[in-house]
Amino acid sequence: AQSVTQLDSQVPVFEEAPVELRCNYSSSVSVYLFWYVQYPNQGLQLLLKYLSGSTLVESINGFEAEFNKSQTSFHLRKPSVHISDTAEYFCAVILRGPGGSYIPTFGRGTSLIVHP
Amino acid sequence: DTGVSQDPRHKITKRGQNVTFRCDPISEHNRLYWYRQTLGQGPEFLTYFQNEAQLEKSRLLSDRFSAERPKGSFSTLEIQRTEQGDSAMYLCASSKKTGTSGREQETQYFGPGTRLLVL
Numbered sequence: 001a002q003s004v005t006q007l008d009s010q011v012p013v014f015e016e017a018p019v020e021l022r023c024n025y026s027s028s029v030s031v032y033l034f035w036y037v038q039y040p041n042q043g044l045q046l047l048l049k050y051l052s053g054s055t056l057v058e059s060i061n062g063f064e065a066e067f068n069k070s071q072t073s074f075h076l077r078k079p080s081v082h083i084s085d086t087a088e089y090f091c092a093v094i095l096r097g098p099g100g101s102y103i104p105t106f107g108r109g110t111s112l113i114v115h116p
Numbered sequence: 117d118t119g120v121s122q123d124p125r126h127k128i129t130k131r132g133q134n135v136t137f138r139c140d141p142i143s144e145h146n147r148l149y150w151y152r153q154t155l156g157q158g159p160e161f162l163t164y165f166q167n168e169a170q171l172e173k174s175r176l177l178s179d180r181f182s183a184e185r186p187k188g189s190f191s192t193l194e195i196q197r198t199e200q201g202d203s204a205m206y207l208c209a210s211s212k213k214t215g216t217s218g219r220e221q222e223t224q225y226f227g228p229g230t231r232l233l234v235l
Contacts, residue, residue, distance in 0.1 A: 044226040106158030
């Protein structure tokens with residue numbers, strides 16, 4: 001069975017500092033990878049995704065993630081965070097298995113807390 | 117607003133009662149997904165539909181849980197004989213069939229969720 005591990009449940013950081021939120025997954029077959037963000041009292045929003053092609057993907061608000069197949073990782077990074085980035089971040093994997101099985105799996109989430 | 121909508125947003129019920137939640141996907145999306153999210157956890161996949169066909173339901177939590185999408189548009193999730201452990205946020209998401217790349221259908225857009233409290 002596939003699994004998604006977000007190694008840090010909480011990441012405190014000061015404003016304008018860089019940040020990395022880690023995500024590892026267990027599957028070695030074809031995967032699609034996503035980061036979703038959940039701001040306080042709001043629903044899940046897609047932040048960025050890797051479906052195919054370039055392994056480095058970027059979002060419109062300065063986040064980026066790199067698909068590393070050999071390390072089965074999809075870490076999320078931002079060079080300089082803002083107070084408004086404070087939110088819960090979820091890594092998700094969709095595995096396309098043999099026989100057409102389809103099980104999206106989410107990590108437990110990482111709470112990014114940006115301090116002034 | 118043309119996003120995914122869910123109704124009701126909140127539901128309080130007594131143990132043993134049945135509850136039904138509704139999800140309206142984005143209009144051009146033919147896939148619809150249901151998840152459960154408990155405090156401190158990520159969304160847990162329950163089931164999904166492509167049009168009216170339920171293609172994966174092995175992750176429904178028990179036979180008390182069922183979902184339908186009779187006309188391939190809105191969907192309902194029913195929980196029979198609710199238990200206190202069913203208290204959670206129930207999320208719905210949708211995705212479109214294909215773009216220029218068939219992989220585009222994997223991008224899911226989430227609704228605001230229905231928060232269930234079973235007393």
